[in-house]
Every structure is written in C-alpha cells, then in structure tokens.
Amino acid sequence: MSRAGAPDRLSLNQETVRQWSLPELVAGCAEAGVGTVGLWRDPVRRFGVRETAKLVAGSGLRVSSLCRGGFFTAADRAGRAVALDDNRRAVEEAAELGADALVLVSGGLAEGERDLAEARRRITGVLDELVPWAAGHGVRLGIEPLHPMFAADRCVVSTLGQALDIAERYPARQVGVVADAYHVWWDERLEADLRRAGGAGRIVSVQVADWVTPLPEGVLLGRGQLGDGCVDLRGFRETADAAGYRGPVEVEIFHPGLWARDGAEVLREVIDRYREHVE
Amino acid sequence: MSRAGAPDRLSLNQETVRQWSLPELVAGCAEAGVGTVGLWRDPVRRFGVRETAKLVAGSGLRVSSLCRGGFFTAADRAGRAVALDDNRRAVEEAAELGADALVLVSGGLAEGERDLAEARRRITGVLDELVPWAAGHGVRLGIEPLHPMFAADRCVVSTLGQALDIAERYPARQVGVVADAYHVWWDERLEADLRRAGGAGRIVSVQVADWVTPLPEGVLLGRGQLGDGCVDLRGFRETADAAGYRGPVEVEIFHPGLWARDGAEVLREVIDRYREHVE
Numbered sequence: 001m002s003r004a005g006a007p008d009r010l011s012l013n014q015e016t017v018r019q020w021s022l023p024e025l026v027a028g029c030a031e032a033g034v035g036t037v038g039l040w041r042d043p044v045r046r047f048g049v050r051e052t053a054k055l056v057a058g059s060g061l062r063v064s065s066l067c068r069g070g071f072f073t074a075a076d077r078a079g080r081a082v083a084l085d086d087n088r089r090a091v092e093e094a095a096e097l098g099a100d101a102l103v104l105v106s107g108g109l110a111e112g113e114r115d116l117a118e119a120r121r122r123i124t125g126v127l128d129e130l131v132p133w134a135a136g137h138g139v140r141l142g143i144e145p146l147h148p149m150f151a152a153d154r155c156v157v158s159t160l161g162q163a164l165d166i167a168e169r170y171p172a173r174q175v176g177v178v179a180d181a182y183h184v185w186w187d188e189r190l191e192a193d194l195r196r197a198g199g200a201g202r203i204v205s206v207q208v209a210d211w212v213t214p215l216p217e218g219v220l221l222g223r224g225q226l227g228d229g230c231v232d233l234r235g236f237r238e239t240a241d242a243a244g245y246r247g248p249v250e251v252e253i254f255h256p257g258l259w260a261r262d263g264a265e266v267l268r269e270v271i272d273r274y275r276e277h278v279e
Numbered sequence: 280m281s282r283a284g285a286p287d288r289l290s291l292n293q294e295t296v297r298q299w300s301l302p303e304l305v306a307g308c309a310e311a312g313v314g315t316v317g318l319w320r321d322p323v324r325r326f327g328v329r330e331t332a333k334l335v336a337g338s339g340l341r342v343s344s345l346c347r348g349g350f351f352t353a354a355d356r357a358g359r360a361v362a363l364d365d366n367r368r369a370v371e372e373a374a375e376l377g378a379d380a381l382v383l384v385s386g387g388l389a390e391g392e393r394d395l396a397e398a399r400r401r402i403t404g405v406l407d408e409l410v411p412w413a414a415g416h417g418v419r420l421g422i423e424p425l426h427p428m429f430a431a432d433r434c435v436v437s438t439l440g441q442a443l444d445i446a447e448r449y450p451a452r453q454v455g456v457v458a459d460a461y462h463v464w465w466d467e468r469l470e471a472d473l474r475r476a477g478g479a480g481r482i483v484s485v486q487v488a489d490w491v492t493p494l495p496e497g498v499l500l501g502r503g504q505l506g507d508g509c510v511d512l513r514g515f516r517e518t519a520d521a522a523g524y525r526g527p528v529e530v531e532i533f534h535p536g537l538w539a540r541d542g543a544e545v546l547r548e549v550i551d552r553y554r555e556h557v558e
Contacts, residue, residue, distance in 0.1 A: 188396070188399070
C-alpha cells in the first residue's frame, strides 16, 4: 500500500521510533504517508494484541513483520519446551496482526556452553514443531542471522547462508530468511546468499540500518541512521531486488539518539535518508 | 624452547601484560619458565629495536610474532605508498627481532567509503610489493582476519577463508595466515579453513583469547582471560594441530582488568588457564 509522501516500499519498524506509543505510531505513519510497519511483541502485548490488530487494520496499515520469536537454544528439553510454547503464542499474535512474517532470532549459547555447533543443531529441534503450528495459522517464519558479535548471547545463526541452510529444511512458503543489512553487510558471501535466497523464494523480509563506529557498550544500540555509516544500502536493496524480492524494506534502527528526538521529525529524516541511500 | 614451569608451546603476547616494560617482560618470562613471546611494534620501538633484539636474544627467548604491519587499505595511491613504507620498516624490525612472523591487519574502509569489496581488493596491491621485500629479509608474513565487528574500521579481512584467499596468491613460505580464536570462533567454516590452511602449510601463528560479553564501548578491549568465556579453545588448538600446526600458541588478551594487576600474577594465571583450557 502506498500513500502520498513516503516511498512505497518503506516500512517503519516501531523500534526506530520507540518513543511513540502504538496510536502515535499509527497516526505518525498516516501523517507521513508510510503504509507499512514492523511491530515488536512487547509493545504490542502491552497495548493488547487484539487492540493493536484493530488499530492497525482500521488505519489501513500493512504489517511487514512481527519481531520476534526464537530464543530456542536452551540446552535442556524443559527450556526448549518453554521456548516452543512462547513461540506458539508469537505465531498466534502474528496471525492476529496479519503480519507478513514472524521474525525468529535463534538465541545464543546456553549458560557455560562452549559448543556452538551443538547449539546451532538444537534450533531445528524446536523448529520441527513450530513450523506446522505456524503453517496452521497461516504465518510465515523468517530466520534472521545476527551479526557474529551476537553469536554468544543472542543468535548462533551468524550468516545468511546458515539461516538458509536451516530454512531449506522446510517448505519455502513456510520458512524463509530475514536479511538485515546491519547484520550481514560484512559477509563476502552476501550477494551469492541473497541470490540463493531470492531464487528459492525465501527472502521474507529485508531490513536496513547503517553500521557506525565506535560501537557502544553492549553493542546492541549502536545502529546508525541510514547514510550515517559505511553500508552500501542501495547496493544491498538492489541485490535483494535482483534476486526477486519485491516486498517492503523495513527500517529498523536501535539508537537512543533517535529515541530522544521528536518521533515525527525522526520519521521525516528516515524518509529522506531512505530516498537518498536506499530507494 | 621449553623451560621448566610453563607449557612448551605457550607464547606470551606482551599486550596481555601491557603493564610490563620489555625488561620486566623478559625477566617475568624467565621467572615463569615461558620461552616464547609475541611483541608489538610500539613498545619495541620505544625501547629500541636493536636493544629489544639484544635483550630478547640474550635471554634465550623466541619471538613468535611481531604485531603488526598492515593498514594498507588507503583509497589513494599516496596513502598506500606511506603504508607500504611503514610496512617495510615493520619487516626490518621483524627481521632484527628474529620473529617467526610479521602479523598483518589489513585496515578498514577508507573515510566515507561504502565499497567493502573494493577495499578488500586494494590489499593485494600493497602486498604484491611487500612480499618480495619481506622475502628478501627472511620474514614470513601472516594475514590475520579480525572479527567482522572490526570490518569497517580495522580490518576488511573478516574470515580465515578470506585471509587464505589472499595468502594463496603468494608462496606458502612467504605468506600465511594468523588464526586468533577470538576473531574466528563464530565461523562455521573455521574447521574446514584451518584444515585448508594447515594442509597448505600456511598457519603462521595461532593465538588465543576468550569471548566474553557484554562487549565494552569500542569493543577492542573486551577479550576474556582463557576459560572466562565461551570459546572452545582446546578444540580450536586441537583442530590447528590436526591440520599440521606445530608452532607456539600465543596468548593475546587485551583487557584493562589484567593490566591493572601485578604482571607476574597475571602470567601465573595465564599459565594455569592455558593448562586447563588449551593444552
């Protein structure tokens, strides 16, 4: 859905304007002409899943993704059962919101664990049970690789190639990958893996944020506004397009500097930067 | 060279005990029975290259590596000429010290640059001139991949596979790779790439430090003492050995917490941890 004023394919991930409540997000997007949003489970649940779904649908907004399920690398069966249960709820929420995809971040190593290969193998144990559940709810799953600097504590899936290896165990209409430029820009195999993903119809979401240094303590909140860093964001988007991707391009920037500003001003800047560096 | 008290293959990189002057390092290693050290250009030049060489040789210490040359990704020819000149000096210093290898860290993107592939290509332009110079001085070069979190500002070579691709343009006796567990532990291709490197006789140095989170601001000084983090250091060393590596295992930990302590106490801890987690 396109509205006057903003690029057709731009999707605003709500964490980029974390200072906005859900009604502010919906109103702000309408005001700016943004037709698509990415949502996060925490704020959605605080506002109410049903209430969010009603609000979003009433405004004609499309939901490109719900972030996030995953974190199913617990070393023990009980821990993975808890994770599976939580992921089933996430699937239900994505279905209720009509999200294009539920984003899955695998989780990191277990406490004290030093076996990365084993942690990576545990992912599919949970997915084998989650995929049919998601299919039954009409929800597509997107496996997102995170930057290798998160391999220990957030996501043992570190490259698009690894995410694809996992996704390809399941039908493409049910499981694909999420390509976030921030996480994968450094990878010399990125272009080949995007082609591989696109050729198989498995790119379920494309996200953009820029890489800026120095990284802050904890490295989570160090993403840069589009154009402030060193990622060839347009080249990234063009490669995804050349591989057959036609969906939204979601702007997902975690940055306290953006959160401290007026949300509408941040969104205007995002739109300008998107035009200059992505479109 | 082995001395009583410390594991044969342990090499102490001097940045692990940065609080020590060169004479303190040499005396401390003798006291602890450590027979091999890794040196850094800055402290060596401050003390004097010739003076360091004399001190080290006089004590019977082996120098496993000199850190570091590289940083030759400048976008302009003049900048690369300056880098080449500096690297020639580094080669001379490595020769004078009798170091097993000169470690090369490629450098990051140029100011404002967004073309990672192009920056990677520029490396070989300088290497083509440096390699004969190093060969003439009997110095072996080791290309070190740094963790992808350093791709923008320190090292566009992010994996052992990439380092090998570059090294293989030159004879194995002249150019190899440096495998530092801290930088490459997350890579699912690590085992295959270590086999590839070892099979070609191209592992010129093996280094160890542990991965601990949260990462500090700037991420440079966040390495963990052996055993404090999540890297399977013994598995890493065993894989290098199985690939044919027989050289020193250099402990290189940048951590202000270690620098604030008594150097001899830190070295005793390093030796204990090496025994427990690496040997």
